Amino acid sequence: MGWVFTDEMRFYLHDGETLLQGMRRTQHQMVRFECQEGYCGCCKMRVTAKTGVVNMVRTPIAILEDDEILACCCCPVGTVCVTYVPKATDQHDDANLASWINLMNVSNNHT
Numbered sequence: 001m002g003w004v005f006t007d008e009m010r011f012y013l014h015d016g017e018t019l020l021q022g023m024r025r026t027q028h029q030m031v032r033f034e035c036q037e038g039y040c041g042c043c044k045m046r047v048t049a050k051t052g053v054v055n056m057v058r059t060p061i062a063i064l065e066d067d068e069i070l071a072c073c074c075c076p077v078g079t080v081c082v083t084y085v086p087k088a089t090d091q092h093d094d095a096n097l098a099s100w101i102n103l104m105n106v107s108n109n110h111t
């Protein structure tokens with residue numbers, strides 16, 4: 001499907017393979033993932049350059065900036081350069097956690 005440049009290496013993404021699947025196949029050491037369904041946000045990557053489009057295979061639920069993608073939810077076409085989004089500076093994870101806590105509090109108040 002196209003070449004992918006990450007912080008660790010360059011590899012070729014196969015047809016129908018998500019970015020996360022390609023990174024796991026090529027044994028990326030720093031790749032993070034949990035749900036593989038687009039809601040935990042662990043596989044968040046920042047797109048620094050691209051020549052084609054980034055097709056989504058499922059709708060991300062995690063909050064993303066304009067230049068961010070979820071590796072488990074996308075199949076880039078063409079050449080794409082991505083970098084890891086550091087977990088410690090990820091403000092959205094805190095926002096997601098706060099939203100989940102609020103939802104849990106609301107559901108607990110109704111039981």
Ligand code: FES
Pocket residue numbers: 032033034035036037038039040041042043044062070071072073
């Ligand atoms: S692994 Fe959870 S959003 Fe990608």
